[in-house]
Amino acid sequence: MxxxxxxxxSGAMENVPVNRYRLLLPVLALLLLASHWFRQGDFGLAAxxxxxxxxxxxxxxxxxxxxxxxxxxxxxxxxxTVVDLITIRLVFxxxxxRLTGIMSGIILLDGLAMASLLGGGSEAWFDRDREWAWxxxxxxxxxxxxxxxxxxxxxxxxxxxxxxxxxxxxxEVFLLGFYGQWVGSHMRTPLGHRRYRPRIWGLxxxxxxxxxxxxxxxxxxxxxxxxxxxxVPAMIVAGPVFRGGGFFMLVLFGVTLIxxxxxxxxxxxxxxxWDDAMSRLRARPFAPRAxxxxxxxxxxxxxxxxxxxxxxxxxxxxxxxxxxxxxxxFGLIGVGMMLFFSRRRGMMVHCAEFCPIGLVGNLLGRVxxxxxRIGADCLQCGACVPRCRYGALDADRLAKGRPALSxxxxxxxxxxxxxxxxxxAFPGLSPNNARTAFIVLAVxxxxxxxxxxxx
Ligand code: SF4
Ligand code: SF4
Numbered sequence: 001m002x003x004x005x006x007x008x009x010s011g012a013m014e015n016v017p018v019n020r021y022r023l024l025l026p027v028l029a030l031l032l033l034a035s036h037w038f039r040q041g042d043f044g045l046a047a048x049x050x051x052x053x054x055x056x057x058x059x060x061x062x063x064x065x066x067x068x069x070x071x072x073x074x075x076x077x078x079x080x081t082v083v084d085l086i087t088i089r090l091v092f093x094x095x096x097x098r099l100t101g102i103m104s105g106i107i108l109l110d111g112l113a114m115a116s117l118l119g120g121g122s123e124a125w126f127d128r129d130r131e132w133a134w135x136x137x138x139x140x141x142x143x144x145x146x147x148x149x150x151x152x153x154x155x156x157x158x159x160x161x162x163x164x165x166x167x168x169x170x171x172e173v174f175l176l177g178f179y180g181q182w183v184g185s186h187m188r189t190p191l192g193h194r195r196y197r198p199r200i201w202g203l204x205x206x207x208x209x210x211x212x213x214x215x216x217x218x219x220x221x222x223x224x225x226x227x228x229x230x231x232v233p234a235m236i237v238a239g240p241v242f243r244g245g246g247f248f249m250l251v252l253f254g255v256t257l258i259x260x261x262x263x264x265x266x267x268x269x270x271x272x273x274w275d276d277a278m279s280r281l282r283a284r285p286f287a288p289r290a291x292x293x294x295x296x297x298x299x300x301x302x303x304x305x306x307x308x309x310x311x312x313x314x315x316x317x318x319x320x321x322x323x324x325x326x327x328x329x330f331g332l333i334g335v336g337m338m339l340f341f342s343r344r345r346g347m348m349v350h351c352a353e354f355c356p357i358g359l360v361g362n363l364l365g366r367v368x369x370x371x372x373r374i375g376a377d378c379l380q381c382g383a384c385v386p387r388c389r390y391g392a393l394d395a396d397r398l399a400k401g402r403p404a405l406s407x408x409x410x411x412x413x414x415x416x417x418x419x420x421x422x423x424x425a426f427p428g429l430s431p432n433n434a435r436t437a438f439i440v441l442a443v444x445x446x447x448x449x450x451x452x453x454x455x
Contacts, residue, residue, distance in 0.1 A: 020057070022121050026067055027053045029113035032106060033074040036081070044161065044170035051174060061126040061133035062181060066140055068117050075110045078103060132188050135440050136181040142444035144177040147451050156225070158452050160211075163221040172451060180447030187439050190415035190423075194387075197267065197410065198276055200446055204453075205273035211454045224454045230324060231455055232331035233271050233357040234302070238310035242323050252453075253357070254364075260441050262365030265351055265358050266390075266410035267442045268449055271334070272358075275350040278338040279389045282346030294353035295362075295391065295406045303356035306330060352390045352406040362405050370409055370438055373431075374401045375421035384413035384422050409438070 030053035038046035052070060055063055082103040089096040116122060129136070150158050151173070157163045161172035183200055187193040212231060215223035229239060229249075236249045256264045265272050279285070313323045334350050341349035351358045378398055385393045392403035393413060403413075414423050414435070426434035 019121060020125070022116055022119070022125060023056050025109065025113040025116045026071065027056060029071055029074060029110045030056075030067065032109070033070070033077065036077070041167055042170060044165075044168035044172065044174070047168075047171050048174035051178075059126055059128045060136075061128055061130040062136035062140065064117060064122065064126045064133070065137045068114055069141065071110055071114045071117070075107060075114075078107045078110060082107070129185065132185055135188070135436050136185055138440045139184040139444050139447070140177040140181040142440070143180040143447040144173055146444070146448045147173045147176060150448075150452055158224075160222070176447045176451050179450070180443055183446070184439055184443045187443060188436070190411065190435070193411045193435075193439065194415050197412075198273075198280065200443075201267055201273040202277060204268070204446060204450055205270045207450065208270040208453060208455075215455070222454065229455055230327045230331065231270060232327050232334070233269055233355055234306045234330055234334075235327050236357055237303075237360065238306040238327065241307055242310040242314050242320075244314065253361075256445060257361065257365050258368055260438065260445065261368035261370040261409055262358075262361040262407070263370070263409045263438075263442050264365075265355075265361050266408035267446055269357075270453070271331075271355075272348075272351050274335070275338045275342050275348045276389070278342040278350075279346050279348045281343050284386045285346035285389055286344070295404065296359070298353045299356055299359035302330075302354055303359055306356050346389065347391055348389045351408075352392075358406070358408075361408070369427050370434075371425045372403050372407055372409060372413070372422065373425040374398055374403075375419075376401070377419065378417075378421040379419065383418075384416040387412045387416045411435075411438075 030049050034046040034049035034053070037043075037049065049070065052063070052067060056067065082100065085099055085103070086096045088094075089099065126133075147159070148170075151162070151169055157166075157169070159169045159172050162169035165171075183196060186196045209231070211222040215221075229235060229246075236253050240247050240250055253264060256268060260267070266276075309326060310323070313326065334354055337350040337354050341347075372392075374397075378401070380395065380398050382395065382398065385395075385398070387393075388403070388407075388410075389412070390406045390408055390410065392405070392407035394404075397403050409424070411424070416422070420431070423431040424434040424438050425431065426437060429437060
């Protein structure tokens, strides 16, 4: 029967024959579900389910729990459909027994498909990247669920696909979930994290400003609501103080603080990516040292200035346009700092010593338990110090066993230590599991932001 016979080389699956025909039921069940949504006019969801069926042939282990979850949800969809159809038929006094028989067959097929996926033979089939199956599945699931909830709860089409191709929103959700798990798989090692973080962060920032640019040029569907805001991070706090409302960005920022602490400033901020890129124009930071006074007092002063100015302008009844000019001037000073200081010093001077939101992130990010910790067996060799562009490491900090306030959990230092003495910490988790869980959350947020973060 099995034309594709392969012996899985590892663990309990040894000697289990692999047979691609085991995929028959799951593929059929997914395609039936896809055809149901196609008939309902949800082409994006139909395409996503058909895509999922096709992906099964890649043998990637992360797909197994995802397809199981999709089929479980499919069983619920079919059951609800049966109830709806029978109710309609009863209302119109139409026969319903045959319909019930057919639909029961479909639900049975869905259940058999799940049973087939749970069997040992299927486990043998999904033999690619078993080690990171759950993190990849988790990133896909978190991204898809968050985007689906945002899409349902927000009162306007929040996804670009829904704006330009009505009915295809689920297609975008699926693609972003797929992209997220792909990014996660490349960030599984500290070195991969160090290499891919600036790339995906830069990509996010580029797409964010591309949408803003196109929106300003007239493609107003590229703008979130049509109401423009300044893309200056300080406005996350100062904006609501001036307007007395408009808390969306503040809430988004707060959620990231709870989930990943100050990692907004190393993975998610649309402007921080510029400072990162500028600092990387110098291969290694010049005379790296932990930022001290300016990190706290410098950013404390800009925080007081921006919030105080917003409050004062509001109290004086200054028109919004003047406030926008003030905010834009503040943003331009920040860009100047990137060009003149970050570029020359190879450090993120703007983020670590000037941006008030960076300070808010560093201070309030402490509500989240994520930390970078330096082990007791650290040799104090200093190999990690020049990796830190946020000025959070120096000999003093190594001796104290933890980075300075300006640490944003970027993870760049982790791959520098050949003795694994510096790394992520989370209560109750081993350093390795803490890092994996952090990557899952940070990458999922990144993928969600790609879908919904625009002005
Ligand atoms: S410090 Fe400011 S600009 Fe830099 S990443 Fe954080 S919020 Fe963005
Ligand atoms: S201490 Fe490490 S994780 Fe923290 S900002 Fe510096 S390089 Fe990034």
